Amino acid sequence: MNTIRDRGERGAAVLRRFSRSTTMTLLCVVLAGYLALGLASSGSFLEGPSVRTFLRYLATPVLIGLAQMVALCVGQLNLAVGALGGFTACLMGVLMADQGVPAGVAVAAGVLAATAIGLVTGLCIVATKINGFIVTLGTMTILQGAQYWLVGTRTVDGYSAGLKDLGRAAPLNVPLVFVTALAAAALLAAFLYRSTAGRRLLAAGGNPLAARLSGISTDRQIVLAHTLSGLLIGVAALTATASLPGVNRSVGGDWLLPSFAAPSSAAWRSPEGRSPCWARCWRPS
Incomplete structure (x- = not known):
């Protein structure tokens, strides 16, 4: 009893x-x-069609917000969110439409490229000791030029019909692209709160001095955060490419401010200053 x-x-x-x-x-x-x-x-x-459209719209903002949140977790900013996403989406489209690369290979190449750029960004911040604001500002400018070099003024729309079908697919009235965003949020939450590496990342952002005194390499956490941010931006580029009828130089141009809005508002509401991953899914802009 x-x-x-x-x-x-x-x-x-x-x-x-x-x-x-x-x-x-x-x-x-x-x-x-x-x-x-x-x-x-x-x-x-x-009604069903409106809910489906709304959830499909949410997928990309959720992912770019998560990407920004990871950088914020270590006290960094990622101003290249939109530029990297736009470049990656255009890279996927050009590989499929112009080079005839299979959709799976093009998507993998795009996501890996975004992850690699995030890794290089983190390494540059650590190596130069320059504020991440300045480094990602420079990265943004370079990537915007690279995006224009890829597509110029045209819209690339002749890529895989299967990828576009994926963007329209909605079993049980829930778009697959939104399910992808939810899965990314769940995996990120599990990593941050259930794994040793994730807790170290949060510790490095919460109190860098205490983290260093505890033997945690803050430089390593900065590199990890920007690498994860690049990976999430790559996935966001995938959902955008699948959902849009075509990609051009305007893709990613309006991603930067929404990427800050939700993580910042969620952290402001939290007495611990943390931004819950699930909350990010419902504050896209």
């Missing part, structure tokens, strides 16, 4: 903490906003 009573008390305590937590507050805000949109649209926003 005592065991059952203890379990009941622990469960009640967990529920009380949850009801007073930032998570509960954000859930209530999300629900209220969703219902308000439904009422404002006379119920059409709650």
Whole structure:
């Protein structure tokens, strides 16, 4: 009996903490906003096609927000989010449409290129000791030029029909691109909060001096954060390429500000200053 009573008390305590937590507050805000949109649209926003379109739109902002959040976790900024995403999307499109590369190979090449650029960015920040703001600003300028070199003023739309079908696919009315974004958020949350490497990354951003005194290499965490950011941007470029009818030099041009909005607002709401990965999924802009 005592065991059952203890379990009941622990469960009640967990529920009380949850009801007073930032998570509960954000859930209530999300629900209220969703219902308000439904009422404002006379119920059409709650219908299947509207929900499907809304979730498909959310996929890319979720991923770029996660990419920015990883950099923010170590006290860095990534101003190259949009430029890297646009370059990667155009690289995928050009490889498929102009070079005849299979979709799977082109996508893998694009994601790997974005990850490699993130790695190089992190290494440059650590090696030069220049603020990440300046380094990523330079990276952004270079990548914008590279994106223009790839596509010029044209729109590349002759790439894999299978990839476009993936962007339109929505089993059970949930777009696959949105499922991809949710999976990325879940994997990132598991890495940050359940793995030793993720906790070291958060520790390095939370208190760099204490992290160094504990034997954690803050330089290594900065490189890791920018590498993960590049990887997530590569996945965002994939969802954008799959969802859009074509890619051109404008892709990624409006990604930078939304990438800051959600992580910053989620962290502002959190007393610990952390940005929950799931919360990022519902604050795309």
